[in-house]
Amino acid sequence: xxxxxxxxxxxxxxxxxxxxxxxxxxxxxxxxxxxxxxxxxxxxxxxxxxxxxxxxxxxxxxxxxxxxxxxxxxxxxxxxxxxxxxxxxxxxxxxxxxxxxxxxxxxxxxxxxxxxxxxxxxxxxxxxxxxxxxxxxxxxxxxxxxxxxxxxxxxxxxxxxxxxxxxxxxxxxxxxxxxxxxxxxxxxxxxxxxxxxxxxxxxxxxxxxxxxxxxxxxxxxxxxxxxxxxxxxxxxxxxxxxxxxxxxxxxxxxxxxxxxxxxxxxxxxxxxxxxxxxxxxxxxxxxxxxxxxxxxxxxxxxxxxxxxx
Numbered sequence: 442x443x444x445x446x447x448x449x450x451x452x453x454x455x456x457x458x459x460x461x462x463x464x465x466x467x468x469x470x471x472x473x474x475x476x477x478x479x480x481x482x483x484x485x486x487x488x489x490x491x492x493x494x495x496x497x498x499x500x501x502x503x504x505x506x507x508x509x510x511x512x513x514x515x516x517x518x519x520x521x522x523x524x525x526x527x528x529x530x531x532x533x534x535x536x537x538x539x540x541x542x543x544x545x546x547x548x549x550x551x552x553x554x555x556x557x558x559x560x561x562x563x564x565x566x567x568x569x570x571x572x573x574x575x576x577x578x579x580x581x582x583x584x585x586x587x588x589x590x591x592x593x594x595x596x597x598x599x600x601x602x603x604x605x606x607x608x609x610x611x612x613x614x615x616x617x618x619x620x621x622x623x624x625x626x627x628x629x630x631x632x633x634x635x636x637x638x639x640x641x642x643x644x645x646x647x648x649x650x651x652x653x654x655x656x657x658x659x660x661x662x663x664x665x666x667x668x669x670x671x672x673x674x675x676x677x678x679x680x681x682x683x684x685x686x687x688x689x690x691x692x693x694x695x696x697x698x699x700x701x702x703x704x705x706x707x708x709x710x711x712x713x714x715x716x717x718x719x720x721x722x723x724x725x726x727x728x729x730x731x732x733x734x735x736x737x738x739x740x741x742x743x744x745x746x747x748x749x750x
Contacts, residue, residue: 469489469492470492470521470602471520471521472487472492472493472519472522472523473494473495473496473515473522474493474494474496474524475496475497475522475525475529475530475534476497476503476506476585477497477722477723478585478594478721479523479556480722481722481729481730481731482595482731483521483598483602486616486617488616489612490606490613491602496512496537497723499728500697500723500724502698503525503583503721504530504531504670505532506533508537512537513540516537516538516540516541519545519552521546521601521602521605523601524554524555525556525582526555526579527562527577527579527580527584528577528582529583531577551601551604552601554597556593556594557593558593560584560593562579562581563581563651563652563655564577564580564581564648564651565578565579566580581648581651581652583650583652585731586649586650586652587652587655588627588628588631588735591731592621595620595621599613623732624732627736631739632657634740635743637746638657638658638742638746639657639658640658640659641659641660641691641746642685642688642689642690642691643660643661643662643690643693644661644663644665644685644692644707644713645661645664645665645694645696646664646666646694646696646699646703647665647698648664649696649720662681662684662685662688662690663684663685665678665681665704665707673703678703682710685707685711685713686711690711690713691713692713692714692715692716692742692745693708693711693714693715694717694718695715695718696717696718696719696720697719697720697724698720714748716742718738718742719737719738721734722734
C-alpha cells in the first residue's frame with residue numbers, strides 16, 4: 442500500500458518538476474504548513490506577501506494527515522515548509538518531502554521551519570519502544586493548545602519569513618506585533634474566564650491537552666486510548682471509569698478526529714459532561730482561526746462546567 446502511494450506521489454512530483462522551477466523572484470512567498478494553526482499564523486504575519494496552503498483542513502488526526510498526490514506540486518514550489526515538530530508529523534511528512542524533490546524544504550535547509558524550536562517539551566518518553574503506542578521520542582507535540590507557547594511558533598514563523606524576504610521585514614514586524622497584541626489581550630481574557638475551570642479533572646480521547654491543562658490549571662485524569670494510537674479495550678474503559686469516579690472527574694473531551702460512542706459511554710457511566718473540542722482551527726464549525734478556536738474551547742468548557750452547577 443505504501444509503495445503504491447509513494448509511486449503516486451512520485452508521479453505527481455515528476456509532473457510538477459516538468460512545469461519548471463519556481464521563479465527566483467516569485468510574486469508571493471509560497472508557504473506550505475502541515476496544520477491549520479500554522480497556516481493562520483503565516484497569513485497573519487505574512488499578509489499580502491504570502492500564499493499559504495495547509496496540508497490539513499482541521500478535521501484530520503494531526504499525526505495522520507492523508508497524503509494526497511495534489512500536495513506534491515504544492516510542496517515542490519514551496520519556499521517555506523512550516524511544521525509543528527517534536528515528530529508530530531512523522532507518519533506523513535517525510536514521504537511528502539521526499540516525493541516533492543524540493544531541496545529548499547528539506548531538513549536542515551532554510552525552508553524547513555520547525556516551529557517547536559525554543560519550546561521545552563513535556564512527557565518525553567524514557568523508552569521509544571513502539572509497544573508503548575505511537576511514541577513521540579521528542580515529547581508531547583501538542584503545545585499549540587497553549588496560547589502562550591504558540592507565541593514561540595509565531596516567532597519562528599516571523600524569523601523564517603524575514604530570512605526569506607528581508608525586503609518585507611517592516612511589514613512582517615508590523616503584522617507580527619499587531620497579532621501578538623491581539624493574542625495577548627485574548628490570553629488575558631481566557632485566563633480570567635478559565636478561572637472557573639481551575640482544578641477541574643477531565644479525560645480526553647488522545648493526550649492532546651497536557652500543555653492546555655498546565656496553562657489553565659486543569660487536572661488530567663487520563664486518556665480513553667490505552668496508549669497513544671492504541672484503541673481502548675473493555676478493561677481499560679472499566680479502569681478509567683473507576684478512576685474517574687474516585688477522582689470526581691467532571692468532563693470527557695472528545696476530539697472530532699475520534700468516534701463519539703466510547704466517550705459518550707464513559708460520560709454516561711461517570712456522570713461527567715461530554716464536550717467536543719477542536720485541536721486545530723477548522724476542527725468544528727466557526728473555528729477557522731487560532732483565536733476563534735481557542736475562544737470556542739474556553740467558552741465550551743466554561744459553559745459546560747457552569748451547567749453542571
